[in-house]
Amino acid sequence: MTHPTTGDTVTIDYVLKRGDGEEVGTTAQVGPQEITLGSGNTFPQIEEALMGMDVGDEQTVAIPCDKAFGPRREEAVQQIPRSDLPPGPDPQPGMALQAQRQDGSPMMLHITEVTEDTVTVDGNHPLAGEDLTFDITLRAIKPAA
Known part of the structure; x- marks a missing residue:
């Protein structure tokens, strides 16, 4: 199998949880999401995890609040x-x-x-001050053109 690299578009499913385990978002509500790796449209920790995954792999990525939406102000x-x-x-x-x-x-x-x-x-992001956990499943890889 081949891992995705920068420029590839991946399709993922995810469940997003706060640090206390409360589920606050999932692709079950909105459908699988496409991300172009290297575009800056997602957290770097998620991109890094995806680059080591194969289609069908699942991984949990923890992102502390200071690397997510920052502390609550x-x-x-x-x-x-x-x-x-x-x-x-x-x-x-x-x-x-x-x-x-x-x-x-x-x-x-x-x-x-x-x-x-x-x-x-x-004016805070609704998840400011929260540690986040993403349970990610890689569904597809579309190589960069």
Whole structure:
């Protein structure tokens, strides 16, 4: 068998768990995923594991929070006056808002609390501060052209 290398596109199934073992994502929900190795579209630890696998192999990859989405930053949680929100549906906990950083790049904010006057938003990634474990199965390898 041949292992995938940089530039190859692989098809994988995975189960994503938090450090406490709680499942938070799986390809059973969305179908197998394709990754082009070396594209930077996944964690380097996953790419490294995949390059040592054959089709049908399974592997567990642990990624500590500082190598995943980083530590949770309390300064990324802010209260915004409701009057500063764009027009649209009433804000609800769990909704996402897109905002702009000072440099103009987009960022996602998640609403965590709504009061009559303010909305609390969290700019942390939902998995920030979490150690992650991916149970990966390599399904196919498509060599680079």
